[in-house]
Amino acid sequence: MTVLADPALAADARRERQFFLSLSLPALFIVGLAAILPIVWIIRQSFLTTGGEYTVGNYEKVLSSGLTWSALATTLELSLGTLAICILLGTPLALALASARPRVANLLMAFVMLPLWTSILVRTYGWLVLLRRDGLINAALTGSGLTAEPLPLVYNFTGTLIGMVHYMLPLFLLPVYAAMRDIDANLVRASASMGATLGQTIRTVILPLSSGGIFSGSIIVFIYTIGFFITPAVLGGGKVNPLSTRIERTLSTFQDWGSASVLGILLLVLMALVGVMFLAARRLIAGRRVGTAYA
Amino acid sequence: MLEAYPDGRLARILLWSLCALVMAFLMLPTLVVVPLSFSASNLLEFPPRAYSLRWYETFFASATWMAALRTSLILGTLTAMIAVPLGLLASISMNRLGGRAAVTIQGVLLTPSIVPGILLAIGLFFVLAAQHLVGTLFGVLVGHVVLAIPVACIVLLPALARFDWNQVQAARSLGANWPRAIGGIIVPQLQISLLSATLMAFLTSLDESVISIFVASGQNSTLPKLMFLSLRDQIDPTIAAISTLWTVIVVVVVLVVTLRQKS
Numbered sequence: 001m002t003v004l005a006d007p008a009l010a011a012d013a014r015r016e017r018q019f020f021l022s023l024s025l026p027a028l029f030i031v032g033l034a035a036i037l038p039i040v041w042i043i044r045q046s047f048l049t050t051g052g053e054y055t056v057g058n059y060e061k062v063l064s065s066g067l068t069w070s071a072l073a074t075t076l077e078l079s080l081g082t083l084a085i086c087i088l089l090g091t092p093l094a095l096a097l098a099s100a101r102p103r104v105a106n107l108l109m110a111f112v113m114l115p116l117w118t119s120i121l122v123r124t125y126g127w128l129v130l131l132r133r134d135g136l137i138n139a140a141l142t143g144s145g146l147t148a149e150p151l152p153l154v155y156n157f158t159g160t161l162i163g164m165v166h167y168m169l170p171l172f173l174l175p176v177y178a179a180m181r182d183i184d185a186n187l188v189r190a191s192a193s194m195g196a197t198l199g200q201t202i203r204t205v206i207l208p209l210s211s212g213g214i215f216s217g218s219i220i221v222f223i224y225t226i227g228f229f230i231t232p233a234v235l236g237g238g239k240v241n242p243l244s245t246r247i248e249r250t251l252s253t254f255q256d257w258g259s260a261s262v263l264g265i266l267l268l269v270l271m272a273l274v275g276v277m278f279l280a281a282r283r284l285i286a287g288r289r290v291g292t293a294y295a
Numbered sequence: 296m297l298e299a300y301p302d303g304r305l306a307r308i309l310l311w312s313l314c315a316l317v318m319a320f321l322m323l324p325t326l327v328v329v330p331l332s333f334s335a336s337n338l339l340e341f342p343p344r345a346y347s348l349r350w351y352e353t354f355f356a357s358a359t360w361m362a363a364l365r366t367s368l369i370l371g372t373l374t375a376m377i378a379v380p381l382g383l384l385a386s387i388s389m390n391r392l393g394g395r396a397a398v399t400i401q402g403v404l405l406t407p408s409i410v411p412g413i414l415l416a417i418g419l420f421f422v423l424a425a426q427h428l429v430g431t432l433f434g435v436l437v438g439h440v441v442l443a444i445p446v447a448c449i450v451l452l453p454a455l456a457r458f459d460w461n462q463v464q465a466a467r468s469l470g471a472n473w474p475r476a477i478g479g480i481i482v483p484q485l486q487i488s489l490l491s492a493t494l495m496a497f498l499t500s501l502d503e504s505v506i507s508i509f510v511a512s513g514q515n516s517t518l519p520k521l522m523f524l525s526l527r528d529q530i531d532p533t534i535a536a537i538s539t540l541w542t543v544i545v546v547v548v549v550l551v552v553t554l555r556q557k558s
Contacts (some may be wrong), residue, residue, distance in 0.1 A: 023388035038418020108437025192299035227411020
């Protein structure tokens, strides 16, 4: 503080700060140009006719269309479905990994990360091969006599959901695994020594202590899945149409930029709503925890 | 963690069998394409009745696929060359500024990775259409750079946090200006992290599909765009060959990055 009292040094410090700020400018400029300007442009486009005049007609058209609302419903069904399956499969997997020896856990984590590093198109192709009518899974099912007829596993909601869960599970697992690994093993031992069964310990010690990780994982799943495009476009076979594929069709097939923009804004609003809901939920959970701590 | 329950054997067996199933679920789609790519048949039979390299030949002999491969490699290289220096400067800036300024900059730089790809894609499409730049390499490149900058920052920020800034202080007090200090002290010290950041930025571009689908066209179509289009129309084993090559490349790159970081 005494140093900064010298006006010359203070000016120097200010100059240095400005210099450091300027180092971010090129990156910020590109983000402004290629991410923020495009979003602003979508908002602008949503109020324009094909001729370029101001209108609210795009909103009237899109919001009065049944297709829009069914797209919204499909988006939410896919997101919530993916989230539910990720929680059901990912949480036990994280528990298994967290309770494994470090070397085993690291090896298994590498395998979990492999799909994360594989192109989404490679994986989608892999699922097509597996899930088709004459695909590997149907061949195994009919061959073993489990089903008489091949099951419709792809080009529908089921196939899309499988593809999305496959994409999101590693991303959900990461924060949950991190949270569980950080749990003090002594707490589990203490719980066991007090006579809690394994189920009780999981319910009353492990799950509450990893709720932060499960929460972060859920946010990641939701944010990603709301805008998913490739998976529904390929594995949905044209029959599963969330907002993302609706946007693409409106733009490419109907050349209707205005309506595509309105659908885009709908997607943004949905994201913002989900974000606010999650933040509120976190505050609520945090508040309750403080409450019980004082009780 | 569960060693306090040595007799919970049934629970443990259940847990690990679920674990094995989920692992199989995660690995299966990536692995299934490998034998398929060596099939001699036009059909997607599994296991293939006879093996051949014909799908690899088809891929390398096709002018369209080769053009797409070239575009993707050029884009990936340019993306890394632009995004890593920008990411490094921004990371130095965030590291030195600290506090609210750093949080704000980070928030802005992370926007592209939070906004759904489809929105970035159509927005960029509109902006580029207004400048008559749809279908140019430039349009896709800008989109890829903006996605690769946060990736580069995520690798470089922790490296800069570990960096001993006294070295820069010393260089500065000996008369080196900032560009000299960055080029002569920071860059050589951060070599390994910069290499990781470069590879990650390259992979980000190589893997990006949604922006390419909307913005790239004709000669400038990328590999993922072409794969997407052919997955929609018909599926032939050429894609299996590409997928296998792709996975091998990615696994090698990731292995190099992780091993270098450990050593």
